[in-house]
Amino acid sequence: MSKRKIEIMDTTLRDGEQTSGVSFSATEKLTIAQLLLEELKVDRIEIASTRVSEGEFKAVKGITEWATKKGYLDKVEVLSFVDNGLSVKWMKDTGAKVQNLLTKGSLNHLTYQLKKTPEQHFSEIQKVIKLAENEGIQTNVYLEDWSNGMRNSQEYVYQFLDFLETQAIERVLLPDTLGVLSPEESFEFLSDIRGKYPKMHIDFHAHNDYDLGVSNALEAVKAGVDGLHLTINGMGERAGNAPLASVVAVINDFLPEVKINVNEKALFKVSKLVETFSGFRIPVNKPILGDNVFTQTAGIHADGDSKKNLYFNDLLPERFGRKRKYALGKTSGKANIQKNLQELGLQLNDEDVLKVTQRIIELGDKKEVVTKEDLPYIISDVLDSNIYEERITIESYVLTHSKGLKPSTTVAVKIDGELFEEHAQGDGQFDAFMNALRKVYKHKGLILPKLTDYAVRIPPGSSSDALCETVIRWQIDDKTFKTRGLDSDQTVSAIKATQKMLNMV
Numbered sequence: 014m015s016k017r018k019i020e021i022m023d024t025t026l027r028d029g030e031q032t033s034g035v036s037f038s039a040t041e042k043l044t045i046a047q048l049l050l051e052e053l054k055v056d057r058i059e060i061a062s063t064r065v066s067e068g069e070f071k072a073v074k075g076i077t078e079w080a081t082k083k084g085y086l087d088k089v090e091v092l093s094f095v096d097n098g099l100s101v102k103w104m105k106d107t108g109a110k111v112q113n114l115l116t117k118g119s120l121n122h123l124t125y126q127l128k129k130t131p132e133q134h135f136s137e138i139q140k141v142i143k144l145a146e147n148e149g150i151q152t153n154v155y156l157e158d159w160s161n162g163m164r165n166s167q168e169y170v171y172q173f174l175d176f177l178e179t180q181a182i183e184r185v186l187l188p189d190t191l192g193v194l195s196p197e198e199s200f201e202f203l204s205d206i207r208g209k210y211p212k213m214h215i216d217f218h219a220h221n222d223y224d225l226g227v228s229n230a231l232e233a234v235k236a237g238v239d240g241l242h243l244t245i246n247g248m249g250e251r252a253g254n255a256p257l258a259s260v261v262a263v264i265n266d267f268l269p270e271v272k273i274n275v276n277e278k279a280l281f282k283v284s285k286l287v288e289t290f291s292g293f294r295i296p297v298n299k300p301i302l303g304d305n306v307f308t309q310t311a312g313i314h315a316d317g318d319s320k321k322n323l324y325f326n327d328l329l330p331e332r333f334g335r336k337r338k339y340a341l342g343k344t345s346g347k348a349n350i351q352k353n354l355q356e357l358g359l360q361l362n363d364e365d366v367l368k369v370t371q372r373i374i375e376l377g378d379k380k381e382v383v384t385k386e387d388l389p390y391i392i393s394d395v396l397d398s399n400i401y402e403e404r405i406t407i408e409s410y411v412l413t414h415s416k417g418l419k420p421s422t423t424v425a426v427k428i429d430g431e432l433f434e435e436h437a438q439g440d441g442q443f444d445a446f447m448n449a450l451r452k453v454y455k456h457k458g459l460i461l462p463k464l465t466d467y468a469v470r471i472p473p474g475s476s477s478d479a480l481c482e483t484v485i486r487w488q489i490d491d492k493t494f495k496t497r498g499l500d501s502d503q504t505v506s507a508i509k510a511t512q513k514m515l516n517m518v
């Protein structure tokens with residue numbers, strides 16, 4: 014049986030950028046667009062709204078130039094407005110070829126916001142579609158507030174869809190603008206429209222205000238839509254859009270009769286890049302993507318994994334380019350410790366494993382977070398043996414920070430017994446420290462891993478003298494890893510995390 018294809022349109026660069034506090038630069042947009050189309054293999058991307066700013070103009074132009082060379086121009090879409098042709102002119106100047114025209118999908122919006130009649134609205138839309146056609150620009154039509162339109166002004170929605178059937182457009186885009194639909198309503202409304210307009214290409218655009226974005230997207234596919242709009246990490250206006258990773262996994266696992274192009278293996282990489290560029294952090298328990306979601310914490314789970322994979326489900330981390338982890342804390346038993354030791358390539362006898370387990374439980378009781386990277390240090394401490402060969406040690410440093418002068422650092426580092434001292438400036442104390450370290454590394458022809466993420470936390474509700482935790486993510490070649498430092502001073506906690514990294518590569 015041939016599978017039904019569903020188009021995935023990613024709108025991270027348009028609706029996703031409407032996440033409060035987020036703004037992508039033109040270069041970031043181009044990098045994300047390239048990953049979305051070439052690695053993640055979504056079918057289409059929506060990259061901006063017309064007439065927003067000079068920066069957006071440059072971003073759209075950059076992406077369309079790249080897309081033209083690659084033959085992807087018809088996959089790149091821009092949100093446009095019923096504005097007497099101004100959006101069409103803006104798009105023409107950028108070289109973009111597909112407009113997603115924003116129109117009103119409920120009588121309330123039309124009457125109270127635009128203060129127009131349906132006839133006036135349709136005639137203005139028709140004019141924009143024609144202008145676009147003359148410029149070789151294709152049109153898809155968004156019916157904003159469509160979901161409320163179906164609840165409160167169905168007659169208007171169907172009048173509108175009848176009108177659109179007569180127009181030279183490619184797709185009708187139906188948004189649950191305020192994220193108000195239940196899964197049952199999503200199915201009912203979309204099945205009804207599917208039945209009445211069997212030939213119309215229909216996309217569904219879910220928002221997540223009730224946390225129902227994924228369920229609504231699933232029901233939309235069951236109702237027969239042709240495409241879904243999704244975002245990386247569920248970014249988007251207010252509570253965001255339906256998250257792409259979850260919807261892809263749900264479709265692949267629950268709807269075997271449906272086919273989508275998305276490459277699951279690239280999901281994590283793209284998600285991390287978007288997290289870094291946007292500064293919008295992925296919650297640790299976010300399905301598929303969060304730091305914790307492939308981590309077994311309870312000892313009984315780790316034990317069961319070693320016996321016939323008793324605690325596995327279909328969401329295997331490898332599918333998404335990730336690995337299963339075993340947490341270290343007060344509920345982790347010997348099995349968790351053993352799994353982590355195996356990962357690190359370390360071997361301990363049963364008695365020592367017990368001692369280390371005991372220490373980890375004590376630390377857990379004190380609310381301390383223990384990671385795999387901390388394990389060698391704990392082992393050294395508990396067993397009084399230097400399990401982790403510290404080839405590289407930061408012997409001493411001076412950090413300066415003063416008004417009107419650039420921060421600077423002098424650092425002394427021992428590598429294989431040889432001492433090196435270097436001085437450097439930077440944009441902040443830690444940056445100066447890393448620059449000095451880089452100079453030291455040059456003496457030995459070594460390369461420092463790239464810092465790809467830096468997160469600082471203090472325990473909630475604590476005061477300025479509280480302990481501060483810095484978690485740094487590093488990348489060298491294809492390998493990424495994290496280290497953690499803990500100190501009452503923020504820069505020192507980052508230096509402690511760096512010291513761990515030096516001996517891990």
Ligand SMILES: CC(C)C(=O)C(=O)O
Nearest residue numbers: 028155157158188190
């Ligand atoms: C701007 C429109 C298309 C939108 O994102 C929505 O209605 O959800």
